[in-house]
Amino acid sequence: MDVIAKHDRMKDVAHTLRIAGISRPADVTFSFEGTSLSAPEGENLAAALIACGIRRLGEGQDAARPRVALCMMGVCQQCLLRVDGRLAQACITPIRAGMVVTAA
């Protein structure tokens, strides 16, 4: 099921969560759970998903423990996803054009 459609899309995505005053590379597109998204090339994947209004990164092993970005420094392993089929920590993975991201 489409994780984004199902739950977590922040209501007011029009108001960007990206902080102004930072110069960023041009956007590239990637996909998360089949939905096409865009983010600056090289932006941290966990940060990009948060900026796209997605904070529930997967259902994990049970309902009480969904996948989330928690430590942002590669320690807690709670943001595990599959990037192009391989397990990866979203918080230490940079965005590349065409990247296919699915829930772990």
Added chain:
Amino acid sequence: MMHDIAVLGGGPAGMAAATEAARRGARVVLLEESAAPGGQVYRAPPTGFVVPADADSRVGDALRAALRQSGAEIRPGCRVWGVGGGPLVPQGMAAAPFRLDALAPDGQSFAVEARALVLCTGTHERIIAFPGWTLPGVLGLAAATILLKAHGVLPGRRVVVAGAGPLLYAVAAKLLKAGAEVAAVVDLAHSREWVRALPALAARPDLLARGVAWRAKLLARGIRVMAGAQVSAAAGGEVLERARVGDTWIDCDALCVGHGLVPATEATRAFRAAHRYAAAEGGWVPVLDADQRCSVPFLYAAGDGAGVRGAAAAPASGRLAALAALHDLGMLPDHAAARAAPARDLARAARAGGAMARMMALRPELVQAIPPETVVCRCEGVTRAEIDAACADGAGDMNQMKQFTRCGMGPCQGRLCGETAAELVAMHCGGRERAGFATGRLPLRPVAMDALLGDFDYADIPVPNAAPI
């Protein structure tokens, strides 16, 4: 190639250690997990991002520039999963050179060897479990700093900032500046704790001024600051919707919460170095002499990984460790003269850092308040009730509790649940010293099996000839 000194971790301590040693002619290699050296406080923005300069970024850029010019070999983007050599040799054999096994950014595995090893592995955040802490929208305080400063993304639009230490006010001020609404700042410390810390902070007027500016910004904007308070629960449907403080529920879409910093001692534990429990320094820390030497010969620890003293104190301890290593390797004739300046710098910076670290020490009342059904170990889904039951059934220390429950056996390897679990075990067995810590095991970081195997194939497994019938 055999290096004189390997440095594990490229934060302020590691950058300064590698720079000092390489400048003095040693063959130095620095291994860092992130894409660029910097560590958490001085984290470099992603490639192609230009973030406006501030006080931290200028210090970070200066440390990076000095490192680049020092001649040290810098290997960023490397995941170090294995440590070996030193005392980790078969019984009866002499100590060997140290060995670090790692994966390069391209996934290739490699190893470096060195005669001395300086561990600058930093800290990770302590987040004591509470009901609802697994909801999306709840993230660490240090995590929020990284998200805001290095990646330039807001964690939410209406944010509760909660926990302990100076990061609270840094995050709240940064959120305000970036246009988010700060619903409340919930500080575990009472005002009197901040007042007690003032004399130590006076040694670092720059830090004090920054702290005062943060608080002033919150006051000017009429932000609710709740002192001596804690977030006792978070709630929501699929994502966070509100946080509870006392009897009040506060609506929010993000909760940044952190209860202090814990030294990352995976490597010193794996080397079976001696450790001591020092709550005011963040928890278990390696036993060190005045020059950052561990109990294991030619092994050194510096920066917050050796006991939380803050980023400002880290470079001095890194330099001390490098100088001690050079001296022990016979490469530094006048050690006493060389160490004087960094020793002085460390004493000065550690005073302010130590006062902040004490404020971020674990508060046992947070652990006592965890309800039985709350998940403590998120990787393995272990609740407080299960840990309590294991202790009641006879688990007398962290290793036994881990074997009873699987708490700490998941991919985070106890980094997230360890502090909460250890405090729970300590409540049963009579203190953190007795509860101990989970034995350091390899791999230091989760690593894919195929990456470890490399070209090794099924056919490479030696099969002995069948015994004659």
